[in-house]
Amino acid sequence: MNTALSFNRLVTLGLWTVGGGTALFLIAPIVAIVPLSFNAEPFFTYPMPGLSLRWYEEFFASDVWQLALRNSIIVATFATILSTILGTLAAIGLSRSDCPARATLTAILISPMIVPVVVAAVGIYYAFAAVGLLNSLTGLVLAHTVLGAPFVVVTVTAALSGFDQNLMRAAASLGAQPVEAVFRIMLPLIAPGVASGALFAFVTSFDEVVVALFIAGSEERTLPRQMWSGVRETLSPTIAAVATLLIIFSTLFLATIQWLQRRAERQKLTQFE
Numbered sequence: 001m002n003t004a005l006s007f008n009r010l011v012t013l014g015l016w017t018v019g020g021g022t023a024l025f026l027i028a029p030i031v032a033i034v035p036l037s038f039n040a041e042p043f044f045t046y047p048m049p050g051l052s053l054r055w056y057e058e059f060f061a062s063d064v065w066q067l068a069l070r071n072s073i074i075v076a077t078f079a080t081i082l083s084t085i086l087g088t089l090a091a092i093g094l095s096r097s098d099c100p101a102r103a104t105l106t107a108i109l110i111s112p113m114i115v116p117v118v119v120a121a122v123g124i125y126y127a128f129a130a131v132g133l134l135n136s137l138t139g140l141v142l143a144h145t146v147l148g149a150p151f152v153v154v155t156v157t158a159a160l161s162g163f164d165q166n167l168m169r170a171a172a173s174l175g176a177q178p179v180e181a182v183f184r185i186m187l188p189l190i191a192p193g194v195a196s197g198a199l200f201a202f203v204t205s206f207d208e209v210v211v212a213l214f215i216a217g218s219e220e221r222t223l224p225r226q227m228w229s230g231v232r233e234t235l236s237p238t239i240a241a242v243a244t245l246l247i248i249f250s251t252l253f254l255a256t257i258q259w260l261q262r263r264a265e266r267q268k269l270t271q272f273e
Contacts, residue, residue: 087152148201159193
């Protein structure tokens, strides 16, 4: 008994060690950027000669950076709204038992998650060039909607897998119209999955740079594209400050997504009980 217990503790310790080492290996390059955003000198050097908030002040005082931030927020917001609506409707349709060619449609809908972003960007560039959507926020919103909708489809489909379709039949037997049943019964129960998909879509749009490089002009620069241009033209610690803010922003969003997923799991357990 004691030998088995010791072995289990050793295995657990080994797993924690390997997991912690892997997490440290993945996170270390990202965390290394954070101290450089407080460097008093305009260089990426360790050890730092002093600490300063000047690069954060430069970010909030610069018209170029603020334009990029505003564009990112506008594009991500509208792309998230469109992605959430289209992705939720698609997931509801795919969840129906009478949906024809479900596997094929699912593969098509989630293909933007699988196809390399550069390939998608080239295709979007030629498609939008033909209809005059290049160098516009509208084109960027539509492109990011294409990239964000698959995340909504996946999360909402997962939420619908635990949804009891008998509730919709019960609502229909009581005289509820299909649209009314969806809004009053289905959506409240799958809301955590919808919210998780929306957050994924928002982060995907807010952090996307490849498509923005292809279809956005100088006036439509987003925050990631401005960072890319800064790396190529003038390497400044302001980029590290922006990266630090994005790290904090993304971490908060991911924490929110995890909270929503755990809440959905608790709701499923409560439903089965």
